[in-house]
Amino acid sequence: MKHVLESVESQFEMFQILNEDGKIVNKDDMPDLSDEELKELMRRMVYTRILDQRSIALNRQGRLGFYAPTAGQEASQLGSQFALEKEDFILPGYRDVPQLIWQGLPLYQAFLFSRGHFHGNQMPEGVNALSPQIIIGAQYVQTAGVALGIKKRGRKAVAVTYTGDGGTSQGDFYEGINFAGAYKAPALFFVQNNYFAISVPVEKQTNAKTLAQKAVAAGIEGIQVDGMDVLAVYAVTKHSRDRAINGEGPTLIETLTYRYGPHTMAGDDPTRYRTEDLDNEWEKKDPLVRFRTFLEEKGIWSEEEENKVIEEAKDEIKQAIKKADEYPKQKVTDFIENMFEELPNNLQEQMEEYKEKESK
Template sequence: MKQVLENVENQFEMFQVLDESGKVVNKDDLPDLSDDELKELMRRMVYTRILDQRSIALNRQGRLGFYAPTAGQEASQLGSQFALEKEDYILPGYRDVPQLIWQGLPLYQAFLFSKGHFHGNQYPDELRATSPQIIIGAQYVQTAGVALGLKKRDKKNVAITYTGDGGTSQGDFYEGINNAGAFKAPAIFVVQNNQFAISVPVEKQTNAKTLAQKAIAAGIEGIQVDGMDVLAVYAATKMAREHAVDGNGPTLIETLTYRFGPHTMSGDDPTRYRTDEMDQEWEKKDPLVRFRKYLESKNIWTEEEENQVIEDAKEDIKKAIKQAEQQPKQKVTDLIDNMYEELPANLQEQKEIYQAKESK
């Protein structure tokens, strides 16, 4: 039995295309992306890093509400989203707002979501996505259902979802991958292993050597990817998508990544459970630095281009937060009306009470 386990674990070697210095170490799996596509991917990563920095500042100013930092996870988030089609469905966790934005969510609505405003969840009809899930792992079960619906309607699309390493300890994680596997539903399950479920290190959550190997019990494909390597994440997601739309079922992708900031801006202090040495070691793997070096080696990215992206991002964010703050303030009666089509008697009574208060 011990030998069987070791044989399984040894199968999951980390998939990588670029090393930490931006050099190609796996030419066979280098994605077939044009120079323009590579530059667009870099643009999105730089833009998202600025968005994260500004969102943290806006949170501290009291202009945003709940916010989960994303710096360090850009390759994992945007590399996977870049491999999707417009008609694919995204079922994100609360840290996965960047994927929604690049899939088509207006930036001001992303800010409204953070502020807890209901309009932040009123998505454009063309955006195939659910609002970020707050319940850890619940999106995995939902993704199995959405993917099965796509299969039943003979759609050549996939449903992709995300959770962190802590999400794999939830029952919904196993139920979701098992159900999708049983029905060969076109789903992609991404586990962004950023080493800590809030403050608990991954090795204290599970005795498994990798999280990718959990796919085996569900009878689905599984792969562990360097989550700081955007090209590796893109390639793995692209392969998983092709596998799914060809009728072969779901894939579990574990991306080894790291969040440079706290778990959320709601009081978490990462210095209590992470060392300076660990932070410094992972900062050497920064996905933006790695990809920048690769593009510079191809002579297709310059400091001037990056600075322009930074200025564009700052201007877009300035306009979006202004638009979000101009949205009519949410009222208690809005919450009541949005919850029910036909109000029960007790809520009708409460609504009338609050209407009277709000009219003063």
């Protein structure tokens, strides 16, 4: 059966539109985006890179709580979100806060989420999303359910989720894609393969040559895409979304990407499991540099425009963290109230106890 496996694996070749030098290598699949849309995509990528830098600094200052760096994964995250519609439903992992922000989550709430404040998990009216999932892979099962609900209601929308390469080792990963495949539910399952999960190399996670090929066992379409190429990610997402809303079922999308920072700011040290040479190799594939080169050669982007975005981002981040600082601090009674519509007796007793403590 070895030749059968090799035959399957050989079909999963990386899809790309822009190479590392910002040159178009696949004209036939170039997405139909206007110059203004291309500039908006670049603006979001620059803004998100600045947000990542400021979030790391705020975390080190003790002004943010949990934070998972995103630098390097902007093309994978924002290229996919840019292809979505407002009615689509996002079920993110903990590194996927940027997609929520560009889908409509106010920035100050994203900061509150990082601090563990319950208001950071309350999606505004019209923002179809769940708060970031901390349990590895659990969002895949949830996405299958949301997608089936979308199908049963006859809506022209999709449910979209993200996990990393490590997430594909979880049982929830296969359960989710298998369930969605069985019901032809309109779901897009992203695997952002940054090669190291928390610290384990992808080749030790699985013996499969690609993660995209795992779609075969579930009977759904799978594709591997250059996750540092924002146009390729956008094109694949749009194609997969169109298939889903036309009743053709879910897609598993593996984006080959890289996180330049640690897994999270909770003590991870990537120098213990990644080499400097590997880091330097991926620096040359930076999604912002690649896309910037492409836009500059088209004559629609400049250093002046980028600096303007950087200053706007810094100002908006400053205002958002100020608003988060001023937001009412959560209390123990808030947690108790949010747990049940009608409190059981034991929690009612605790509620009275903490109300008395908080009134002093």
